Amino acid sequence: MALFTAATVVIGAGPDEIGVGPGWVDVEGDRIVGAALGTPPRMSDHDLGDAVLVPGFVDQHVHGGAGAAFTGGDQEEAMRAVRFHRAHGTTTMVGSLVAASPADLRRDVDALGDLVADGELVGVHLEGPWLAAARCGAHDPLQLRDPDPAELDALLRTGRIAMITLAPERDGGLDAVRRIAAAGAVAALGHTDASYALTREAIAAGARVGTHLFNAMAPVHHREPGPAIALMEDERVTVELVTDGVHVHPALWSHVVASAGQGRVAAVTDAMAAAGMPDGEYRLGALKVAVVDRLARLDTGTIAGSTATTDELFGNVVRHSGLPREAALVRAVAMTATAPARALGLADVGAIATGRRADLVVLDPDLRVRDVYRAGVRVATQEPSTLTG
Template sequence: MLLAADTVVTPLAVGPGWVEVAGDRIAGAGTGAPPRPADVDLGDAVLVPGFVDMHVHGGAGAAFPDGDPDQALHAVRFHRAHGTTTMMASLVAAAPADLLRAVDALAGLVADGELAGVHLEGPWLAGARCGAHDPRQLRDPDPGELERLLRAGHGAVRMVTLAPERAGGLDAVRRIVDAGAIAALGHTDATYALTRSAVAAGARVGTHLFNAMAPVHHREPGPAVALLEDSRVTVELVTDGLHVHPALWEHVLRSTGGGRVAAVTDAMAAAGMPDGQYHLGALRVTVTDRVARVADTGTIAGSTATTDALFANVVRHAALPREEALARAVAMTAGTPAQALGLADVGAIEAGRRADLVVLDPDLRVREVYRAGVRLTPVPLAG
């Protein structure tokens, strides 16, 4: 199948081009006129790689922390309809037995390729920066519990977010890395120096940068500065316009060069749903005007965003020519998160990669989604 579009975003160029799909792979891609008449002429569309969301808790009324495979697949299909062809299932702080149960329940979806892995966001987080996590479930990392979770579901856990200042935090970072998972730092009051030590120990991701972490201070730069200054670290940003001001994410992109920033939704079950009452783990969440907050505290509780909306926000706020803005948005929503997760077969329109493609209209709204070369059955795009 040969597709052509007015705008194709590849690692080499942005402009009129074509993509050839053979089976579940991209056989070739190029600029200008296709080598033969296109089987599918997408006209004025913008063709980009499938989005990769490394931090999402659910959507369409379903929550990954509930550990229900059928509901999890419902959330996966909802986000795919919005262009996210690869995603992690993020859990929240919970009791040891509940976390093990959730990981085991989702492991089959990981083995089947429906999920790229499980992300443990907690329970080893700072009480003062708990955000939308149940403070009663926060604790220091216990080596035995950590080992059981890392082994659960035949290694379904791909990433773990923790606060390195918790007792045993640095040892936990080392164990996570030794197990082949990604150690991420977040929900933390760690100092600049301690954050640097955690990165030296192997941490490679900053979880939703600026949110639920000690702020920058002129005498104590804190975790954000330490994460930003190390070229080995990928930093997450929730580019929904609520979690982080666009001026700040633009500053981060300029200071890092953009290749280390992954846009994440941090979406919870209310994504794509009407305002109302929901839950995130054990906490009640109220959604008003599409903003999710913990009912008892008013703390922001993840988001109701989808990655196509993040993509459009990044392009809209970029003080760049449209071609450059599109290339940067693709890096943030596909290339960089894929690289951070070690997924070499997704994240770019490039020969040999899986044929995950998103067809956007000129206003960057999703028209069609292809996953592994198969056009997904259209579904109503809630939200």
């Protein structure tokens, strides 16, 4: 067993149960066996001093990092991206793919499926190819198509699909939502021109996530509220925000939280291969991306994912929340851990609470990562060691 103490611990299993203050976390093997604010039950094994101790981050939308992408069928390349984001505190993530041909999509799902089986990823996220051409964003428009039941069912039968983003207005879109939900995967709405009414129909059919809210989505209009309003107002839906300060203006973040509720807004990186890399030329699927001052764009000027990591998103949420420090930390934990874990249906991560997996991120007072632990193992250094070792 190992008892950790810190000047600031953010504990609790839900957005209305999270507490902040001096506290302790007790770890045995890969599990948290106790956690509370206040005086620890025994002498600390690891006094983290002025650190901020938060749960491991959960990223439900990430395409790559460290020069590596989840597309291409190369498992070692995919693991390079996993290790990079893990070192930045993301202890749980999906592997997000972009629109591709049926053969390439199946190749990538099969390759990432091995990493899912090994526990490196919690699943695969298909962002497309069943997206609206008018809102394709940084997806290859030549690969967009209507959902084919046979193709969709074959992918779902792999058992590796965690989430699928689609545009419900595509021919067969609502049926696809039903098939995804029936298979136990998360149906997400995004890259869509759907009306408010159609979005509500898709939610009724089983859609439960709004993919990067506002981005690649029909805008809000006073006579046609569009998908964003429908997604925010339904308590069954978790909405994503890319809180890198580029995709959505920070002034809007608090309005989204106020509308949807703190437990329903997930901060996602939407990171591509250029995350953690110098400016230069990269690829997102088949498309060429230029990164200048860490901003990724296609040659058309369209933003092509991000170069952010979840620790950056966490710090951004705290700094732009307009809340006192403790309340801001609660919001940041809800958005980077609790809400995405809920969206993905993961019961053992996303919070510092008894019984959860021992996923911990140690931040300094300026919210920079000092250490990361996943399932009781220190992973932020080149030579991992167990918490109890």
